[in-house]
Amino acid sequence: MTVMASMSSQSVPVATVESSRLAAQVSASERKHLIKMLALLAPSVIFTALFFVLPLALFMFRSVDNPEIQTYLPRTAEVMRSWSGKGEPDEAAFAAIAADLNAIRGQPSLGLIGRRLNYAMPGARGLLTKTARRMPIAEGASARDALIAIDPQWAEPALWGVLHQQSGRLTDFYLLTALDLQKSPEGELQRVAPDQRIFVDLYGRTLSVSLTVTALCLLIGFPVAAVMARAGKRAASWMLMLVLVPFWTSLLVRSTAWVILLQNEGLVNKALMALGIINSPLPLVFNRAGVLIAMVHVLLPYAILPIYSVMKGISGNHLRAAASLGASPLRVFRTVYLPLTLPGVAAGGTLVFVLSVGFYVTPALVGGPGDQMIGYFIAYFTNSAVNWGLASALGAFLLIVVAAIYLALGKVVGFNRLRVR
């Protein structure tokens, strides 16, 4: 500093120029460095945006997207927009749908719009097909009379109510359906008929299976982690290996193994019968018991590993200090050890719960029809029923639950802990 000062006092202008040039050089080189680093980041960011974020966003948008009616029945959609939605619409609406159906008669679009309206009103598809076949209507005749002559359903306000509700560019139909709700023709929210209420039960089942699995994993994982943390170096690394083998084994292989083990002729039933514990094979697979056994097996390492890594860091001195102050072992455990392990327990519990909520493969292989969770129905509505809107609505709810848990517990336990290895 003093050297600099004495130098600058001798040649003030030069030093100022020098230092400002230096500053410029530094900031230029820093900018160059930043650009270089951003260039290294760019490919991954673009890739993730293009092949993860974009597909996910498009799929999620599908839960409110409603292009069919505006695309395939444009005149009807136009008329419906200005109509009140009450009672029976006027002649213009009948003329519009007659013209729309005439335009798509015999085309694949007719099937697509029929399927779309069928979601909201079973039987709509048949009605549209039947009506389109009789198009066009005679010149100058009343469209209303012609349509009602083809099928009296056209006189029903409920049908027009559905058309009115569903003709917007966006719809809440799928999100409501995924909550077992629907709008009455008058636009009021109501629950669907009891025999059609499947989704609320589905969420209940998904949550109860996930919570049971999480509780079992924590109850089983905690003592195992504790024993591992107390074991000698050699024993601990062997035990860690035994936890890591299933952790690294494909979930599919493990689920398959459980199907083989738990079936009526399987090893578990054979062994129980040979031991005389049971007389006839227990039903252990393709039911809830099988799902719980296999899911706990698959997810247990996710509970053990974070708890173990926290326990490893707990110094024995705390426990000895508490004991030396006269605390009973139970009290030491309850007031010192357990609180210290909580971050690991919370992290393990979060991981297990979040993973199990999204399970699809294991319940599909090991469970019965009554044990399937949200993931199965997302797949079902994508592959078998081809109802993208409903698949997307279910996916949206699942994603919201997962994101909420991650954010809440990530804040509490720290995101770094939510990693197993």
Place this chain on the structure above:
Amino acid sequence: MRSTSSTTLTERLALGGARVFAFAVLAFLVAPIFVVFPLSFTAGQLLVFPLPGWSLQWYREFFTSPLWTGALLNSLFVGIVTTIAATVLGTMAALGLHGARFRLKPFIMALLVTPIAVPVVIIAVSAFYFFAAVNLVGTYIGLILAHIALALPFVVITVSATLQGFDPNLPRAAASLGASPLRTLRTVTLPIIAPGVASGSVFAFVTSFDELVIALFITSPQQRTLPRQIFSGVSENISPTITAAAVVLLMVSVVLMLVMEWLRARSERMRRPGGTDQ
């Protein structure tokens, strides 16, 4: 004194009980996996114990049936391409994240690791929806792109973790001594982060090689992977060939796990000051 001896006794009992329990649980964890082993060598047609005799017939079936060899080759091909791409992209990203300081950095990091947190069935259905629109369903490219998206976060995370112990002065020293950026990367940075890059690539390979759900949605029979082939077998009727296939899948995972643990131990040794073997 009396209380001390009684506490040690209860403590010892509790500890003993916990040990027995832990060993039972560890057996529960590994036993099902190893039950598959002997079954794959059965001489019979059914998956039941006791085995009627030993035979390699199911492995012969696995390695000669075009259905299974095709699936194995598909899995290897997709896995290797995915690994190379994800490792290169992910290592670059981790280096960029490590070297740069800017406001959006936490956001970018979150973006790059989110694919791990999203349930894979949602990723699979989204990929199906998107790839159907751009004609990539039923293509190798589509499957590989989806697998890279899934594997990339693992590489970013593992390499970033290695870089945390990396002294940023080392590449500066190299540069000040006149090394080109490429030479610095090749001779200074990469050798130090190599274990992290290797673990990341192992992670990436396993992610792709074991991946089932995306393959179920976006592949046609031509790109069927080993997990997909096993899945269709299990949902119909389990033949012993499936256990042979499962053992092949299992062996690959276990060998890669051993590689991974070795790499982890190595990098931990290197990070320790004056790091020597213990």
